[in-house]
Amino acid sequence: MTEALEDGNLISKTEAFFTFVVLSSWRDSITVLKSCESLSPWAENLQIVRRCCDSIAWKISQEASEVINGEKNWWFEEMSTLRIDYFTRIVTGLRAKGSKPEIIGSCIVHYGERWLPEGRGNELQWNITGGATREEDSRPIREQRIIVESLVSLLPSEKEAVSCKFLLKMLKMAILYSASPALVAELEKRTGLVLETADVNDLLIPSYTAGNKIKLISSTEENIMHNVDVVQRILEYFLLYEQQQQQQLLPGPLAVSKLLDNYLAEIAKDPNLPVTKFQFLAQSLPENARKSDDGLYRAIDTYLKTHPSLSDHDRRRLCKVMNCGKLSVDACAHAAQNDRLPLRTMIQVLFAEQMKIRATVQGKSQTEIADNSDQESSWLSTNKEVKALKLELEKVKSQMAEMQRDHSDLQQERQKQNIKQGNSSGWTIRWQRIRKSALFNLKTDGEETDEVNKRPNNIGKGSFRRRQSLS
Numbered sequence: 001m002t003e004a005l006e007d008g009n010l011i012s013k014t015e016a017f018f019t020f021v022v023l024s025s026w027r028d029s030i031t032v033l034k035s036c037e038s039l040s041p042w043a044e045n046l047q048i049v050r051r052c053c054d055s056i057a058w059k060i061s062q063e064a065s066e067v068i069n070g071e072k073n074w075w076f077e078e079m080s081t082l083r084i085d086y087f088t089r090i091v092t093g094l095r096a097k098g099s100k101p102e103i104i105g106s107c108i109v110h111y112g113e114r115w116l117p118e119g120r121g122n123e124l125q126w127n128i129t130g131g132a133t134r135e136e137d138s139r140p141i142r143e144q145r146i147i148v149e150s151l152v153s154l155l156p157s158e159k160e161a162v163s164c165k166f167l168l169k170m171l172k173m174a175i176l177y178s179a180s181p182a183l184v185a186e187l188e189k190r191t192g193l194v195l196e197t198a199d200v201n202d203l204l205i206p207s208y209t210a211g212n213k214i215k216l217i218s219s220t221e222e223n224i225m226h227n228v229d230v231v232q233r234i235l236e237y238f239l240l241y242e243q244q245q246q247q248q249l250l251p252g253p254l255a256v257s258k259l260l261d262n263y264l265a266e267i268a269k270d271p272n273l274p275v276t277k278f279q280f281l282a283q284s285l286p287e288n289a290r291k292s293d294d295g296l297y298r299a300i301d302t303y304l305k306t307h308p309s310l311s312d313h314d315r316r317r318l319c320k321v322m323n324c325g326k327l328s329v330d331a332c333a334h335a336a337q338n339d340r341l342p343l344r345t346m347i348q349v350l351f352a353e354q355m356k357i358r359a360t361v362q363g364k365s366q367t368e369i370a371d372n373s374d375q376e377s378s379w380l381s382t383n384k385e386v387k388a389l390k391l392e393l394e395k396v397k398s399q400m401a402e403m404q405r406d407h408s409d410l411q412q413e414r415q416k417q418n419i420k421q422g423n424s425s426g427w428t429i430r431w432q433r434i435r436k437s438a439l440f441n442l443k444t445d446g447e448e449t450d451e452v453n454k455r456p457n458n459i460g461k462g463s464f465r466r467r468q469s470l471s
Contacts, residue, residue, distance in 0.1 A: 023055040057093030080114040105161030145177040164194040168202040192237025196255040200262040253289040261295030268303035293326040304340040324348040
């Protein structure tokens with residue numbers, strides 16, 4: 001079989017066929033790689049796998065096609081059929097040959113969508129309710145963990161290479177299959193850099209993991225549905241990145257504030273979620289990150305509705321996170337009639353609503369709210385106005401207390417008058433008898449003289465004639 005006996009033996013012919021026929025064809029190289037899966041030790045020793053991977057990487061790098069508007073290149077589907085170790089070798093070769101990060105990232109996303117479908121997590125969730133996994137299920141879990149760790153190690157360092165949705169999916173899979181803590185931390189950090197493009201459904205990471213046995217991450221006392229701690233760390237990475245970039249007033253924090261409020265509204269439906277976790281996550285953003293607190297009010301109201309047995313102290317502490325001055329007119333009208341809110345918060349909402357009406361009457365500019373109640377309403381602009389409002393609120397409270405004291409004093413005086421009324425009734429009867437008596441009808445001499453003088457003269461003449469006729 002060697003060339004020692006005669007030229008053109010089997011080895012030389014096989015080598016020529018492999019070099020000029022197999023390696024020159026894309027599909028033949030893929031077919032040979034798939035065949036090597038069952039012959040791994042021999043294929044590795046003969047350098048067949050290495051040569052096929054290098055040939056495929058070279059052919060891909062020579063292609064001028066790019067990912068445009070989310071369209072996949074023709075070789076994505078063929079690459080996704082390979083085993084993970086072969087796929088890793090090809091992608092490593094692409095990176096060494098200077099391929100664009102967007103193309104490499106799209107290839108990794110396509111491979112992950114094929115081998116890590118969404119249904120795997122739901123199947124494991126059903127296993128949680130049924131009990132622990134069987135022994136034969138541990139092998140697929142190890143294989144899935146290897147795929148996740150390999151794909152994450154291949155991700156380009158550029159933040160635009162893959163979407164935030166894919167990063168969160170990989171994070172879910174990494175937690176689910178108990179990947180290394182360093183890999184989970186790397187995914188959390190990368191997700192925090194592009195958090196403003198995330199969706200609230202992607203942030204709902206379940207609180208369970210899969211290993212030799214499926215178990216809940218949370219304890220039996222706090223059987224939480226969603227992993228809030230992971231989202232908290234992602235948010236911290238985002239705030240740290242924004243602080244380093246000094247982009248506090250750009251649309252990124254505003255988008256994250258709405259995303260966080262929607263996430264809080266979703267996790268607030270969990271009856272086992274502690275108020276400390278909810279409050280700590282709600283106040284993680286800086287004060288200037290939210291232009292409107294309508295979304296935060298909706299989340300707090302949902303939490304209070306789901307937890308009716310919450311103590312008054314926890315209710316007041318939770319409502320302190322919300323700024324009543326940043327509520328819209330519709331939100332103020334709803335909060336003023338919300339019995340779940342503490343009395344102090346309702347008073348603050350009423351006061352804020354009155355100030356909005358006053359500002360509107362005075363001609364101050366207010367932002368109109370169309371279909372979304374999360375629009376900004378700027379009625380407080382300086383710290384002086386805030387202090388003035390606080391002073392006016394204290395005056396109102398003092399006036400209310402004074403009115404209550406006056407009301408109690410009036411009630412006491414009325415009771416005293418009712419007691420005295422029984423004693424004065426005898427004097428009233430006696431006074432009426434004196435007025436009816438004859439002594440009260442007597443007239444003074446001066447009054448009689450005046451009456452006589454005021455009588456007309458014809459009265460005297462009539463009496464004189466009457467006397468003559470009688471005579």
